[in-house]
Amino acid sequence: MILKDTFFEYDVQNENGRIYTKDVVVKMIEQFNARPVGMFGELHHTDITNVVSLKNASHIVTELHLNEEKSTLDGTIEILDTPTGNTIKHLMEKGMKWNDGFKLSPRGIGHINEKTKEIDTNTYELISFDIIPKIELTNE
Numbered sequence: 001m002i003l004k005d006t007f008f009e010y011d012v013q014n015e016n017g018r019i020y021t022k023d024v025v026v027k028m029i030e031q032f033n034a035r036p037v038g039m040f041g042e043l044h045h046t047d048i049t050n051v052v053s054l055k056n057a058s059h060i061v062t063e064l065h066l067n068e069e070k071s072t073l074d075g076t077i078e079i080l081d082t083p084t085g086n087t088i089k090h091l092m093e094k095g096m097k098w099n100d101g102f103k104l105s106p107r108g109i110g111h112i113n114e115k116t117k118e119i120d121t122n123t124y125e126l127i128s129f130d131i132i133p134k135i136e137l138t139n140e
Contacts (some may be wrong), residue, residue, distance in 0.1 A: 043057045
């Protein structure tokens with residue numbers, strides 16, 4: 001399953017209170033393009049680490065690009081045939097719409113300016129984009 005979507009809007013405060021500036025987004029794209037293959041991601045921010053566990057991978061990001069007209073980072077992901085990828089597929093088969101049920105969230109490391117809430121371009125390193133369900137999923 002391949003999905004093209006807006007990952008997030010830049011230069012505005014997100015739900016976590018952070019601001020990803022256009023400069024940070026350009027750096028994300030540069031870091032992504034420097035990789036030999038796409039970027040694997042997980043369902044949820046499972047363990048907030050600087051490594052994506054391939055056993056938990058649900059998708060792979062295959063394209064990133066800047067949409068200056070909308071001030072967004074857009075891209076393409078492929079949902080994988082893995083246990084967590086199949087969870088996403090199953091929820092969508094049952095009627096959960098991508099834009100209503102899920103969002104993409106960057107996982108990275110770096111400093112945040114406490115005053116402006118902006119991510120520091122010089123220290124930011126993109127780890128992945130994780131898929132975050134807008135509903136609570138449990139293992140129960």
